[in-house]
Amino acid sequence: MGRKLDPTRKDKRGPGRKARKQRGAEVELARFLPPEPETGKKKLSSHGRKRPLGGGGGGGGRESAGQTPRGRPGFSDSNSKWLAPAKAKKIPSQRNSVELSSDGEVEECSWEMEEEEDGSSDEMVDDYGASSSEEEELLPIEKAALKQKSDSEDDSEEEDEDEDEEVAEEAVGEASKQKMGQKEEDSTDLQLNLDIDEQFKLPTSDQIEREDILFISEPPDLHIIHQRIKGNMEVLQDFVVKREEGRTRQEYLAVLRRDMAAYYSYSDFLLMKLMDIFPLPELINFLEANEVPRPVTIRTNTLKTRRRDLAQALINRGVNLDPLGKWSKTGLVIYDSSVPIGATPEYLAGHYMLQGASSLLPVMALAPQENERILDMCCAPGGKTSYIAQLMKNTGMILANDSNAERLRSVVGNLHRLGVTNAVVSNCDGRQFPKVLGGFDRVLLDAPCSGTGVISKDPAVKTNKDEKDILRCAHLQKELLLSAIDSVNAASETGGYIVYCTCSIMVEENEWVVDYALKKRNVRLVATGLDFGKEGFTRFKDRRFHPSLKSTRRFYPHTHNMDGFFIAKLKKFSNAIPQAQKDEETAEEPTAPSTAPGTVMEPQPKKKKLEGPKVDKEQKPPQPALKKRHPLQAQRRPLKA
Numbered sequence: 001m002g003r004k005l006d007p008t009r010k011d012k013r014g015p016g017r018k019a020r021k022q023r024g025a026e027v028e029l030a031r032f033l034p035p036e037p038e039t040g041k042k043k044l045s046s047h048g049r050k051r052p053l054g055g056g057g058g059g060g061g062r063e064s065a066g067q068t069p070r071g072r073p074g075f076s077d078s079n080s081k082w083l084a085p086a087k088a089k090k091i092p093s094q095r096n097s098v099e100l101s102s103d104g105e106v107e108e109c110s111w112e113m114e115e116e117e118d119g120s121s122d123e124m125v126d127d128y129g130a131s132s133s134e135e136e137e138l139l140p141i142e143k144a145a146l147k148q149k150s151d152s153e154d155d156s157e158e159e160d161e162d163e164d165e166e167v168a169e170e171a172v173g174e175a176s177k178q179k180m181g182q183k184e185e186d187s188t189d190l191q192l193n194l195d196i197d198e199q200f201k202l203p204t205s206d207q208i209e210r211e212d213i214l215f216i217s218e219p220p221d222l223h224i225i226h227q228r229i230k231g232n233m234e235v236l237q238d239f240v241v242k243r244e245e246g247r248t249r250q251e252y253l254a255v256l257r258r259d260m261a262a263y264y265s266y267s268d269f270l271l272m273k274l275m276d277i278f279p280l281p282e283l284i285n286f287l288e289a290n291e292v293p294r295p296v297t298i299r300t301n302t303l304k305t306r307r308r309d310l311a312q313a314l315i316n317r318g319v320n321l322d323p324l325g326k327w328s329k330t331g332l333v334i335y336d337s338s339v340p341i342g343a344t345p346e347y348l349a350g351h352y353m354l355q356g357a358s359s360l361l362p363v364m365a366l367a368p369q370e371n372e373r374i375l376d377m378c379c380a381p382g383g384k385t386s387y388i389a390q391l392m393k394n395t396g397m398i399l400a401n402d403s404n405a406e407r408l409r410s411v412v413g414n415l416h417r418l419g420v421t422n423a424v425v426s427n428c429d430g431r432q433f434p435k436v437l438g439g440f441d442r443v444l445l446d447a448p449c450s451g452t453g454v455i456s457k458d459p460a461v462k463t464n465k466d467e468k469d470i471l472r473c474a475h476l477q478k479e480l481l482l483s484a485i486d487s488v489n490a491a492s493e494t495g496g497y498i499v500y501c502t503c504s505i506m507v508e509e510n511e512w513v514v515d516y517a518l519k520k521r522n523v524r525l526v527a528t529g530l531d532f533g534k535e536g537f538t539r540f541k542d543r544r545f546h547p548s549l550k551s552t553r554r555f556y557p558h559t560h561n562m563d564g565f566f567i568a569k570l571k572k573f574s575n576a577i578p579q580a581q582k583d584e585e586t587a588e589e590p591t592a593p594s595t596a597p598g599t600v601m602e603p604q605p606k607k608k609k610l611e612g613p614k615v616d617k618e619q620k621p622p623q624p625a626l627k628k629r630h631p632l633q634a635q636r637r638p639l640k641a
Contacts, residue, residue, distance in 0.1 A: 008149050200228075200231030200232060200234065200235050200242070201244060202232075202244060202247055202251060202252065202255055203228075203255065220262050222263060225259050225262055225263045226263060228255075228259050229256065229259050229260060229263060229284075232252055232255060232256045232259070233256070233280055233281070233284070235252060236249070236252055236253070236256070236280055237280070237281075239252070253275070256280075257271050257272065257275065260287065264287045264290075264291070264462070265459075265462055265463070266287075266462045266463070267462060267463045267465070267466075269465070269466055269467065270452070270461075270462065270463075270465060273452075273470075273506060274286065274287075276540075276541060277505060277506075277507065282558070285558040286556060286557070286558045288558070289456075289556075289557040289558035290455040290456050290557060291456070292456065293456050293457075294356065294357075294456055294457075294557065294561065294562060294563060295333050295334070295335070295357075295561065296333070296334040296341065296354070297324055297331055297332065297333050297334065297354075297355065297356060297357045298331070298332050298334060298341070298352045298353065298354055298355065299330050299331055299332075299352060299353045299355045299360060299383070299387060300330040300331075300332065300351070300352050301350055301351055301352055301353060301386070301390060301418050301419070302330060302390055303350075303389070303390055303393075303394060303418065303419050303420070304349070304350055304351050304418075304419055305346075305351045305352075307323075307329070307330055307332065310332070310346060310351050310352055311332060313346055313351075314332075314337075314344070314346065317337075317338070317339050317344060318337065318338030318339060319334060319336075319337040319338070319339070319341065320334070320335040320336045320337065321333060321334050321335065322335070324357060325357075327364075327530070327531060327532065328357075328360055328364075330360075330390075331357060331360060332352075333357075341354070342354055348417070350417040350418040350419055353383055353386060353387075353414065353418060355383040355387075356562065356563055357561075357562040357563075358453075358503070358555055358562040358563040358564075358565040359383055359384060360387065361501075361530060361533075361553075361555070361565060361567055362384060362444060362446060362499050362501040362567055363384050363387040363388055363391065363444070364529065364530065365499050365501075365528040365529055365530060365567050365569050366388070366442055366444050366497065366499045366569075367391075367497075367529060368388050368391050368392050368396075368442055369392070369441075369494050369495070370392050370393060370395045370396060371392075371395050371396045372392065372396045372397075372441040372442060372494060372495055373396060373397050373399075373439070373440050373441050374388055374392075374396065374397070374398050374399070374440060374441060374442045374443070374444070375398075375399045375401065375433070375437075375440040375442075375443045375444070375484075375487055376388065376398060376399065376400050376401065376443075376444050376446075377401055377430045377433065377443060377444065377445045377446075377480065377483075377484055377487075378401070378402055378403075378430065378445065378446050378447060378448065378480075379400035379401060379402050379411055379425075379446075380402045380404060380407035380408060380410060380411055381407060381410040381411060381414060382400065382410060382411035382412075382413075382414035382415055383414070384444060384446060385398060385400045385411065385415065385420070385423060386414060386415060386418045386420050388444070389415075389418075389420040389421075389422055389423055390418075390420075392422065394419075394420065394421050394422045395422060396422055397422055397423075397424065398420075398422055398423040398424070399423075399424050399426060399437065399440070400415070400423050400424065400425045400426070401425075401426045401427070401428055401430065401433065402427065403427070403428065403429050403430060405427050408425055408427055411425060412425055430445075430480050430483055430484070431479045431480060431483050432483070433483050433484075433487055434483055434486040434487050437487070438486065438487045438488075438489070439487075439489045440487050440488055440489065440495075441488070441489065441492045441494060441495030441496070441497075442488070442495045442496075442497045442498070442499075443484045443485075443487055443488050443497075443498045443499070444499050444501075445480055445481060445484045445498065445499065445500050445501070446501050446502070446503075447476070447477040447480050447481070447500065447501070447502050447509075447513075448473065448476065448477075449473050449477070449502040449503055449504035449506075449509050450465050450469055450470055450473050450504050450506060450509065451503060451504060452465070452504045452505050452506055452564065453502075453503045453504050453505050453555075453556075453557075453563050453564020453565055453566075454503050454563045454564065455564075456557065456563070457563070470506055470508050470509065471508065473504075473509055474508045474509050474512060474513060477502070477509055477513045478513050478516050478517070481498075481500055481513060481514075481516075481517045482517060482520060482521065484498050484500070485498055485517060485521045485523055485570065485572060486521075486577075488572050489575070490522075490572040490573055490574055490575045491575065496571060496572045496573075497526075497569060497570065497571055497572075498523070498569070498570040498571075498572065499528075499567065499568070499569050499570075500513070500514060500517075500567075500568045500569075500570065501565060501566060501567045501568070502565070502566050503563060503564065503565055504564070504566065505554065505556070505564045505566065507537055507540045507543075509566075510536065510552070510554075510566040510568075511536050511537050511538075511540065511545050511549050511552065512543070512545075514536075514545075514549060514552065514568045514570075515545045515546055515549065517570065518546050518548075520578070521572070521577065521578075522572065522573055522574035522575075522576060522577075522578065523570040523571060523572050523573070524548065524570070524571055524573065525546070525548040525549065525551050525552065525568060525569065525570060525571075526551065526569050526570070526571045527551050527569070528551065528552070528553050528567055528568070528569045529569075530553055530567070532560065533553035533554060533555050533560070533567070534553065534554045534555070534556070534559070535550045535551075535552070535553070535554070536549045536550060536551075536552030536553065536554060536566070536568070537549065538550060549568075551568075551569075552566065552567065552568040553566070553567045553568075554566055555567075
């Protein structure tokens with residue numbers, strides 16, 4: 001890269017260092033030169049013109065200092081040979097070469113002073129900037145070459161100018177084309193926006209089928225789908241004015257559900273459920289919030305440190321954090337960190353626990369007191385259990401239970417790391433728990449659910465849940481809630497409370513389950529003690545729930561910036577189980593056959609047991625008594641034959 005070398009162009013070289021030292025010498029030199037040289041004689045070279053000012057050199061041609069050269073006609077031909085300039089010898093080993101002139105004077109020269117003998121056309125420039133090459137000294141062929149070069153230079157300059165003009169014209173044309181193209185694009189975009197704003201038209205059935213076929217081979221155009229969702233939402237918000245003639249609201253909703261399923265990657269079943277829960281504008285906000293992860297939050301372990309000291313220690317390690325909110329005295333939100341937040345010395349020492357903001361709310365609603373007996377029915381991975389122990393200041397007793405033995409490993413590890421000493425870990429089925437142990441003051445039930453509130457953590461929930469999964473979870477939650485209620489002692493002086501929570505937003509798993517428990521047990525709903533959160537549903541579609549369900553609380557990611565959660569707090573006022581409900585649970589009757597309406601069932605006579613002769617059962621031979629062993633002695637199993 002770089003500028004191309006043009007051998008025809010020669011840059012005029014300026015005077016050397018000696019000329020800069022002797023400024024005005026050319027004016028003094030003109031005084032000694034003859035006004036007009038004689039015709040027929042050669043012009044003097046630069047060294048020849050400089051000779052009268054020199055101080056050395058032999059020859060009779062040198063003038064004395066007192067003589068005036070005005071009367072002399074000039075130099076004669078006899079001394080013209082030694083007036084010719086001497087050529088400098090190049091010394092490649094030195095940067096600045098030194099030459100000795102013909103008159104014995106030492107002068108500096110550069111690499112470009114003299115011409116080479118190979119006939120190059122470089123002009124020799126003297127110390128005063130005068131050119132020593134004259135046209136009279138050149139041969140005719142050299143003059144013709146110089147003329148041809150000058151003509152070619154002029155032609156090349158003209159061609160360059162023409163090319164520059166053409167390039168400039170092309171650039172101007174391209175710029176104008178780009179401006180026109182931008183204007184056209186802007187006009188088309190503006191026209192598209194105007195068309196969308198003016199009227200939204202539903203795609204026909206043929207267009208939908210064509211798009212479905214294209215979706216199989218190519219990914220959908222998300223920009224077009226997004227624009228269609230916006231237009232459809234605007235029509236549905238003012239359906240009477242903006243709808244198309246002959247189109248029903250159900251058709252618009254079907255197209256909207258189909259577009260949202262393609263744009264956000266949800267199953268059609270889950271979108272139908274969400275559209276029943278949220279209004280359409282809020283539904284879009286909920287779906288958008290699920291695409292963004294929730295902020296990382298930690299809970300300070302006040303058994304070992306204070307939140308102020310922990311925050312200062314983490315800030316010193318390069319962690320950017322803030323208090324979680326006015327509603328929490330132990331929470332911190334982490335914005336960014338230069339160190340792994342789950343591997344700091346403070347974390348390993350048990351000063352804090354990585355825990356979501358929504359997981360703090362059930363323990364705050366439970367409000368455990370010191371010296372109480374508390375059951376955490378589904379405790380894994382131990383965040384809520386350790387928070388309960390923290391509020392109880394390691395007093396009383398906590399029974400941390402979970403049906404999954406593998407998940408209990410994390411519970412044990414966290415309890416040891418956080419310094420919890422009042423917890424007992426058990427591995428039992430929660431549905432059988434009242435038979436195992438009961439009489440607790442408070443019970444926390446974080447029931448297993450479908451996980452529709454934590455889609456940002458587990459995007460697989462968008463597509464892998466169906467109606468059977470929701471109903472299966474709801475049935476299990478009802479059984480667990482009844483067991484939790486039976487495990488609480490209603491006569492407790494300080495307790496008798498049950499907190500039921502899920503990380504789901506489905507009504508079938510929340511209000512439906514709590515309403516079922518209100519009918520089956522002697523419990524009532526009380527305030528959760530949380531100042532924020534949306535009220536629970538008292539009616540949903542064709543169902544009507546108990547009016548006290550307004551005291552339950554719902555939390556959403558798009559409104560509270562935390563995982564979707566449901567919390568209900570129950571107070572048990574009697575240990576007795578309603579007789580009708582008890583009979584239904586204890587009695588195991590076969591299902592009656594289905595009959596057509598209007599038919600009358602005749603009573604069937606009871607079958608009497610036939611009494612026959614008593615048959616003595618075969619008595620087994622008495623087994624030999626086993627030898628008593630020490631309890632610590634290992635029992636050996638008999639070897640198989």
